[in-house]
Amino acid sequence: MICSVTRSYKKKRPCNADGAILPKGLTVLSVRARPGHPSQGLLQAGSLVFACALGRGGISANKREGDGATPLGAMRLLSGYFRDDHFSGGRRTRLAMVPIGPDLGWCEVPDDRNYNRPVKIPYGASHEHMRRADRLYDACLVMDWNIAPRRRGRGSAIFFHLARPGFTPTQGCVAVTARTMARLLPLLSDRTVVRVVR
Numbered sequence: 001m002i003c004s005v006t007r008s009y010k011k012k013r014p015c016n017a018d019g020a021i022l023p024k025g026l027t028v029l030s031v032r033a034r035p036g037h038p039s040q041g042l043l044q045a046g047s048l049v050f051a052c053a054l055g056r057g058g059i060s061a062n063k064r065e066g067d068g069a070t071p072l073g074a075m076r077l078l079s080g081y082f083r084d085d086h087f088s089g090g091r092r093t094r095l096a097m098v099p100i101g102p103d104l105g106w107c108e109v110p111d112d113r114n115y116n117r118p119v120k121i122p123y124g125a126s127h128e129h130m131r132r133a134d135r136l137y138d139a140c141l142v143m144d145w146n147i148a149p150r151r152r153g154r155g156s157a158i159f160f161h162l163a164r165p166g167f168t169p170t171q172g173c174v175a176v177t178a179r180t181m182a183r184l185l186p187l188l189s190d191r192t193v194v195r196v197v198r
Contacts (some may be wrong), residue, residue, distance in 0.1 A: 025094075026187045031070075031174055031196045032058055039169035041070075045174060045187070050180045056169035057195055063145070063155040063172070065110055070172050070196055071158060075143035077192045081130055087138040089182040094189035100137065104130040108156045116146050116156035128157055136162050139181045143174075144196055158196060 030044040032054060038058035043050045057069030080097045081104070082090025090097050105127035107114040112125040119127055124166050130145070145158035155172060163175035174194060176184070 020124050024187070025087075025189060026184070026192050029192060029194045031194060032198065040167050041174065043174070043180075045184060050176055052180075053163045053170050053173075053175040055168040055172035057172070059198060063110070063158075065153045065155055067155075068171050069154060069155075069165055070170070070174060071145055072196050072198065073145075074195045075145050075158070077101070077188055077190060077194065078142045078144055078147065079190070080139065081137060082139040082140070083131070083135070085140040086135060087178065089185055090139055092182075093185040094149050095141065095185075096190070100130050100140075104188075106130060106157045110152040110156075115152065116150050134164070136164065136175065138178065139185070140163055141188070189196065 007103050026045055026182045029136060030040050033054060034040045034042055039056050041052045043052040055068045055070040057067045059072050060067065060069035061072040063071040064067055077095060080093070080095050081100045082097055084090060084099045090099070103121045105119045105121040105123050106123055107117055107123065108120045108125045109115060109125040114125070121127065121129065139162055141160040142159055143158050146154045146156065157173070158174045161175050162178050163172055163194065167175070174196070
């Protein structure tokens with residue numbers, strides 16, 4: 001009688017620069033304010049924690065247009081935009097990603113029919129330019145805040161994007177370093193939820 005022994009070997013899993021194992025895919029990114037720093041946060045991805053920037057108004061359960069607050073709640077990642085001339089990792093994700101052209105904007109006027117939607121520049125109403133000189137939107141993910149249904153004045157352009165040096169405040173978005181974004185993108189999909197908690 002011939003016996004065979006089956007051995008199981010651990011498969012390689014992606015690691016960060018410190019050798020910590022990253023999860024295969026992320027369904028939840030948990031975000032909370034840093035103690036004593038309401039406009040800076042901690043983003044938990046599995047067992048790993050990364051620094052992030054939050055809105056200048058901290059975290060708010062009553063988000064309003066122009067208040068600079070990051071909305072409290074759970075927001076699914078819908079899709080994203082990237083600068084293919086600046087950010088090489090923009091296609092390494094399961095999210096639908098669109099290269100940012102010079103004519104891409106995002107409407108921020110509550111009374112406009114395209115409020116909180118992408119628009120083609122030039123556009124008559126006030127809008128954000130997605131192709132920014134400061135490179136904050138070199139990788140920019142759209143979070144499901146006030147998208148469907150859209151309510152006037154409840155906030156627009158709430159993105160997950162790249163942070164300024166020193167994690168200075170955003171206008172209400174969640175922002176991480178380019179290095180952190182490059183690590184997270186392969187693990188993100190349209191099933192990933194960004195959960196902003198207190």
